[in-house]
Amino acid sequence: MGTSLLIAAAVFVLAVGTAVNGCPPSDRAALMAFKAALHEPYLGIFKSWTGNDCCNKWYGVSCDPITKRVADINLRGESEDPIFQKAHRTGYMNGSISPAICKLDRLSSVIIADWKGISGIIPPCISSLPFLRILDLIGNQISGQIPYNIGKLSRLTVLNIADNKITGRMPRNAIEGNIPDVFGPSSYFMMMDLSYNNLKGAIPKSIASASYIGHLDLSHNHLCGAIPAGSWFDHLEAASFVNNDCLCGKPLKSC
Template sequence: MASSFFFLTLLLLSIISAATPCPPSERAALLAFKAALTEPYLGIFNTWSGNDCCRSWYGVACDPTTGHVTDVNLRGESQDPMFQKLGRSGYMTGKISPEICNLSNLTTLIVADWKAVSGEIPACVASLYTLQILDLSGNRISGKIPTDIGNLWSLTLLSLGDNEISGEIPMSVVNLARLKHLDLSNNRLTGEIPYDFGKLAMLSRALLSENQLTGSIPKSVSRINRLADLDVSSNRLSGSIPVELGKMKVLSTLKLDGNSMTGPVPSTLLSNTGMGILNLSRNGFSGTIPDVFGAGSYFMVLDLSFNNFSGRIPGSLSASKFMGHLDLSYNHLCGTIPIGSPFEHLDAASFSNNDCLCGNPLKAC
């Protein structure tokens, strides 16, 4: 009897929720959002008709109980049958209308990979306090990141990569205490990385490459215990590598290539057995390469090329468990190339343009 009552209640709730259309104000907001965009090939907005935006509107999802719009998920690269049938990725022009901010219960806003959506990020987006995912990557969005982006305390993913966004990274970004994934890569950002970047305690990926960022890497980054991937390559960063980075236990990918950084490489960075991809190429690093490798060293990529390293190639490299790609070219190294399994598959290009290296695969000593 109790189980029958339970299932009857569930059925009643499903009927009620199915009959709960989205509020007219939210439907109007979506239609105004649609009016500012043009998608000529797939016809995804043809589904945005009828009085209930919770029913069959492509990319729109609602709370089943209240009818409030919770998700707007429009991605130009999709496995959706609509895309596969036409055999093409999406293309969309227009701008993101501030009307989207009238969806006050929004948890997901994705308008990504459409190639030509332009204009600025509406400042009011920072008032969507329930937002957990904001992905506007792969477009032509310009202007600045909203100053108050740090107000989005529920945000776990912020992806604005592959756009034309300029200005500085807002200081308020460090207030995104739940943020796990940050992608600001391939934009036109200037200024420095916020000095207290380490406040982003939940962050696992920070992708800031291909911008015009200056200054040094903040020491506070080392306090992000969950950070596994840090990519600040192809910027204008200077200064030395904080010694503290080499002591991070989870960090496995560090890309600093294509900057103007100087100084020695911390020995802890090369002896860290969790480090798998380390690219320090095209900087001004100098000194000797620390002789701290061992049986626990497992590098898929170790690129130290185009720097000012001098001295010998560390003999301990021979003890490495694995060395997938090693590039020591364009430095001032000298002496005999060590012998061992990590070196057997490497060609001359890995050691070229040094002062006086010799031994296999270069000429004999």
């Protein structure tokens, strides 16, 4: 092989190596658009979002080690991270969740929790993220309805929207009105938190037939009637059911 050909091959290998060592420009652009819709004045967590490689020490961002695609966004307003300790306070962030987040189509978890000032709606396109397992938006001022097609996220195991201003209905559950009696052996929940809403009526008996329920919180609603009996309810404490109109049965008082 001639010298020029060797050099060309080396340059090609170097270029390929560089490409897989950093996140794609499209992922970086999506994160920057996501950042532009938010304002965090105290902690400076976005100061680390510099450079071309969003997989390299960008606060709250994690990437798949092989594909270098952004896999996780983990931004919490309450944390033991040194950046919070240095500021001597919990976080405060305002703004909204940009639809640009949906361009990160390899996202596995989105945690934007306990910031108190994030408002706006859940972008409807969030239901187009096929690998999403965790969506945790607790403790904000998010309003509007849960995207209708969120029920199509077959990998979603954690949906936490408590302590927001969500209204309307969602597939699988009713934020207002009765909880549909539609659960069965194919229902699987690592966490189902519907606390602080306006749910009414009884807890459907079919929920006890779910294949797995890790955590359930129906507190602070207007539910009434007997709590279904089932193995998935044995580990739940009274806190999961308190502050309803007239729920009864284990772990509350007997009916």
